[in-house]
Amino acid sequence: MAIDPPPPRERLGAASAPSPPRAPRPDAGGVRRFLARWLGRLVGVLAGLVVLAGLAAVIVAYGAYRHYVADLPDINGLKNYQPAVMSRVFAGDGSLLAELANERRIYTPFTAIPPLVTAAFIAAEDQNFWTHRGVDPLAILRAAVTDIGHLHEGRRPIGASTITQQLAKNMLLGNEPTLGRKIREAILALRIDQSLSKQRVLELYLNEIYLGQQSYGVAAAAEAYFNKPLDELTLAEAAMLAALPKAPNNYNPFRFPEAARARRDWVLERMAETHAVSLAEAHAAQAEPLVPHGYHHPDLTPGGDYFADEVKRELISRFGAETTSEGGLMVRASLDPHLQAAAEDTLRAGLMAYDRAHGGWRGAVSHIAASSAELGRDWAGKLAAVVPPPGMLPRWRLAIVIEESDGAARLGWLEPASDAPATPKTGTILLADCAWARPKIANAPAGTLGPAPQRLRDLFTPGDVVMIEPPATKTARLQLRQIPEVEGSLVSLDPRTGRVLALVGGWSHAISQFDRATQANRQPGSAFKPFVYLAAMEQGISPSQRFLDAPFVVDLGDKGKWRPNNFEMDFNGPMPLHEALQHSRNLVTLRVANQIGMKAVAETAAAFHIVDDMPRVLPAAIGAIETTALRLAGAYASLDAGGRAVIPSLIDSVQDRDGHVLWRTPGLGCESCAADPGQPPLLDDQRPAIADPQSVFQVVTMMQDVVQRGTGTRAGKDLGRPIAGKTGTTQDYDDAWFAGFTPDLVTVVWVGFDQPADLGRNQTGGELAAPIWHDFMAIALKDHPVLPFVAPPGVTLASWHDAVQTMTDAFKDGQEPGASLALGDLPHGTANAAPTSAGAPAATNAPPGDNGTPQPAEGAAPAASAAAQPPPAASDSDKAMGGLY
Numbered sequence: 072m073a074i075d076p077p078p079p080r081e082r083l084g085a086a087s088a089p090s091p092p093r094a095p096r097p098d099a100g101g102v103r104r105f106l107a108r109w110l111g112r113l114v115g116v117l118a119g120l121v122v123l124a125g126l127a128a129v130i131v132a133y134g135a136y137r138h139y140v141a142d143l144p145d146i147n148g149l150k151n152y153q154p155a156v157m158s159r160v161f162a163g164d165g166s167l168l169a170e171l172a173n174e175r176r177i178y179t180p181f182t183a184i185p186p187l188v189t190a191a192f193i194a195a196e197d198q199n200f201w202t203h204r205g206v207d208p209l210a211i212l213r214a215a216v217t218d219i220g221h222l223h224e225g226r227r228p229i230g231a232s233t234i235t236q237q238l239a240k241n242m243l244l245g246n247e248p249t250l251g252r253k254i255r256e257a258i259l260a261l262r263i264d265q266s267l268s269k270q271r272v273l274e275l276y277l278n279e280i281y282l283g284q285q286s287y288g289v290a291a292a293a294e295a296y297f298n299k300p301l302d303e304l305t306l307a308e309a310a311m312l313a314a315l316p317k318a319p320n321n322y323n324p325f326r327f328p329e330a331a332r333a334r335r336d337w338v339l340e341r342m343a344e345t346h347a348v349s350l351a352e353a354h355a356a357q358a359e360p361l362v363p364h365g366y367h368h369p370d371l372t373p374g375g376d377y378f379a380d381e382v383k384r385e386l387i388s389r390f391g392a393e394t395t396s397e398g399g400l401m402v403r404a405s406l407d408p409h410l411q412a413a414a415e416d417t418l419r420a421g422l423m424a425y426d427r428a429h430g431g432w433r434g435a436v437s438h439i440a441a442s443s444a445e446l447g448r449d450w451a452g453k454l455a456a457v458v459p460p461p462g463m464l465p466r467w468r469l470a471i472v473i474e475e476s477d478g479a480a481r482l483g484w485l486e487p488a489s490d491a492p493a494t495p496k497t498g499t500i501l502l503a504d505c506a507w508a509r510p511k512i513a514n515a516p517a518g519t520l521g522p523a524p525q526r527l528r529d530l531f532t533p534g535d536v537v538m539i540e541p542p543a544t545k546t547a548r549l550q551l552r553q554i555p556e557v558e559g560s561l562v563s564l565d566p567r568t569g570r571v572l573a574l575v576g577g578w579s580h581a582i583s584q585f586d587r588a589t590q591a592n593r594q595p596g597s598a599f600k601p602f603v604y605l606a607a608m609e610q611g612i613s614p615s616q617r618f619l620d621a622p623f624v625v626d627l628g629d630k631g632k633w634r635p636n637n638f639e640m641d642f643n644g645p646m647p648l649h650e651a652l653q654h655s656r657n658l659v660t661l662r663v664a665n666q667i668g669m670k671a672v673a674e675t676a677a678a679f680h681i682v683d684d685m686p687r688v689l690p691a692a693i694g695a696i697e698t699t700a701l702r703l704a705g706a707y708a709s710l711d712a713g714g715r716a717v718i719p720s721l722i723d724s725v726q727d728r729d730g731h732v733l734w735r736t737p738g739l740g741c742e743s744c745a746a747d748p749g750q751p752p753l754l755d756d757q758r759p760a761i762a763d764p765q766s767v768f769q770v771v772t773m774m775q776d777v778v779q780r781g782t783g784t785r786a787g788k789d790l791g792r793p794i795a796g797k798t799g800t801t802q803d804y805d806d807a808w809f810a811g812f813t814p815d816l817v818t819v820v821w822v823g824f825d826q827p828a829d830l831g832r833n834q835t836g837g838e839l840a841a842p843i844w845h846d847f848m849a850i851a852l853k854d855h856p857v858l859p860f861v862a863p864p865g866v867t868l869a870s871w872h873d874a875v876q877t878m879t880d881a882f883k884d885g886q887e888p889g890a891s892l893a894l895g896d897l898p899h900g901t902a903n904a905a906p907t908s909a910g911a912p913a914a915t916n917a918p919p920g921d922n923g924t925p926q927p928a929e930g931a932a933p934a935a936s937a938a939a940q941p942p943p944a945a946s947d948s949d950k951a952m953g954g955l956y
Contacts, residue, residue: 156399205264283319377576399728429518431511518831598799668900714762
């Protein structure tokens with residue numbers, strides 16, 4: 072049998088020794104348990120850290136959330152949001168007079184927005200709009216990845232704002248480019264999505280977003296870029312609008328057509344991707360040319376700028392600036408476009424006539440330096456670069472002098488066309504048609520002109536640019552034009568209602584928005600005298616009462632003497648009030664005012680709203696006060712209305728955006744209209760009585776003779792109807808007025824310079840303003856029936872004769888036609904100054920009060936010098952002011 076070999080030590084013969092004890096091998100299951108135990112502890116620690124970090128993050132996030140929501144705007148206002156909508160002013164015939172807006176916006180409900188437009192904006196701005204909750208996490212992630220990839224390129228980060236976020240930014244937050252604003256924007260978007268329907272969000276967004284060209288909202292943008300209503304846009308045009316929110320200026324199709332087209336085509340691709348349109352429809356739209364058409368503003372009532380400005384001022388005063396410009400008001404104004412056009416044309420014609428006679432030729436508008444050959448070859452291109460001066464009338468043209476001789480010159484101008492380039496035209500202007508263009512002589516009296524030009528070279532040379540009026544017919548010739556320096560105003564109103572039918576505040580609103588009809592305070596001069604006579608009539612003085620027309624002197628103590636004069640510088644002795652008003656005698660008027668007391672005159676002026684608080688000084692009796700053309704028109708309308716207060720009104724009614732009447736002009740009522748609609752209406756005149764109707768009719772009767780035979784004959788010439796009126800000319804011929812009326816129309820005209828200056832010798836209200844008044848009223852009254860002034864009960868019309876003429880006047884019971892009482896038997900103003908030997912009041916240094924004491928007025932100007940029968944010699948302190956004629 073086999074024997075096991077011995078151990079090695081035994082084979083070598085070494086001494087045997089016992090083996091050391093061996094350590095037990097560890098058990099595998101125990102190792103696993105050990106590792107599991109330590110791994111569990113590590114996981115527990117990490118889990119605890121995660122929990123702690125999560126808690127910390129929650130705390131931080133909550134703190135940040137509380138920080139950002141602390142002052143977030145309330146979104147409840149969006150539920151009932153009323154957008155800023157322009158207000159519109161309509162003339163009396165319904166034509167558009169003005170649009171009042173800070174932002175051009177046409178608010179369109181969601182149901183009226185074409186689905187094509189909605190789909191275009193969703194495709195371009197927020198493809199997941201219908202599914203996300205106000206914020207689109209996928210879009211944010213996609214934008215973040217893209218932005219990280221572009222960090223090294225220095226590009227601007229792309230946005231990931233949803234339409235809801237853009238709405239929050241535009242309407243609630245503003246456009247501050249900060250992380251904090253983006254966080255607040257996202258929070259608000261989530262809240263908006265919970266509170267509003269998707270349709271409401273889209274409605275607000277599409278009506279509020281700014282799309283360039285001063286347009287807010289898609290409806291305004293459709294007009295601004297394509298001159299179309301929203302529902303007429305094509306697919307390509309809708310895509311163009313949707314291309315604008317990213318950068319309205321950079322993608323403006325008028326300025327950057329290539330960039331705009333590229334962006335439009337991109338929107339069409341996105342619409343195809345979202346299946347809003349088919350790929351074929353998108354490609355067809357991309358093939359269309361991009362042809363924008365600028366917005367054609369609806370034609371406004373011509374010449375209504377000053378009127379519209381005054382309406383806007385009244386609306387702001389009554390409703391505030393915000394409601395006026397953003398409240399969507401519908402305003403019905405009183406303006407009559409036909410009368411407005413007549414007022415503007417006749418006033419301008421009158422100002423041009425004065426300028427031709429007294430203004431002098433002021434030279435060419437501009438000059439183009441060019442040789443004769445260049446002018447003959449390319450004058451049209453050079454002329455096109457010249458900017459027309461403000462105030463040039465629409466029918467005038469800029470023309471360049473191509474060549475000239477002594478008696479004629481050839482001029483070229485550009486005739487505009489509505490839908491084509493301007494057409495170059497040439498014509499001839501003759502020396503004979505330029506005789507008015509005389510030079511103004513320096514250091515000469517106002518209005519003094521030199522001789523007529525002997526050759527056209529005295530007026531202009533080749534290369535000069537002048538204003539012309541092209542011929543209206545084949546037989547007419549070119550006419551040289553220039554913008555007058557003199558200004559004027561005209562107001563016309565209905566005395567039965569106070570409705571202002573026409574208002575012109577100057578030559579051109581483009582030159583100056585200052586309204587000379589409502590804002591220019593000027594002295595009315597003798598146009599104020601009827602109210603002095605009315606105060607006398609109310610105290611029982613008769614139209615035939617005689618007052619002395621003789622020198623009138625007021626001793627001013629240390630300031631010298633005040634010696635007013637008549638315009639003619641003559642004196643006619645005792646004369647009846649009828650004749651004194653007819654010929655506008657200053658000295659008689661002053662004696663009447665002194666007799667009845669300036670308190671009575673001042674109260675009459677305040678009652679008729681000529682001034683609020685008239686100084687009780689004698690110069691005020693002849694018009695040394697300040698008022699406006701509109702106020703004076705209202706005062707004359709009150710005379711026309713028999714002494715009832717007529718307050719001029721430019722607005723008939725105001726409605727809010729929902730059609731509710733906010734305000735209506737008070738005045739005539741009709742109680743029987745509601746009581747029994749089948750009966751003829753019985754108007755109830757609710758206007759307060761401010762003067763005795765009998766006295767008013769007496770003054771109106773005298774004023775008719777002012778037009779028939781007095782200072783205002785040029786106003787009523789050939790009109791063939793009863794007219795009452797009064798001229799007004801202030802000291803030194805600074806202001807020329809005519810105020811007059813028929814039973815159904817009142818008109819006031821003023822002519823003067825903005826900075827008071829001499830209009831020229833004998834340039835009176837009867838010379839300058841009355842012809843303008845006449846020409847306007849001839850148009851305004853063309854189809855009106857001839858109406859008489861109706862006498863109130865208690866007066867009798869009677870003719871009577873004095874040494875000069877036969878007059879017809881209205882007399883009250885107890886008054887005898889032609890009779891004149893002794894001055895002592897007439898009513899006296901309280902504590903009037905005693906007459907001097909010359910028939911003038913004595914001097915007094917007492918302050919002006921209610922007793923009519925004569926006092927000097929500041930700024931009095933020297934009296935006119937020429938005299939038929941000179942008054943006593945004047946000293947340096949002798950003064951005359953107020954009305955002349």
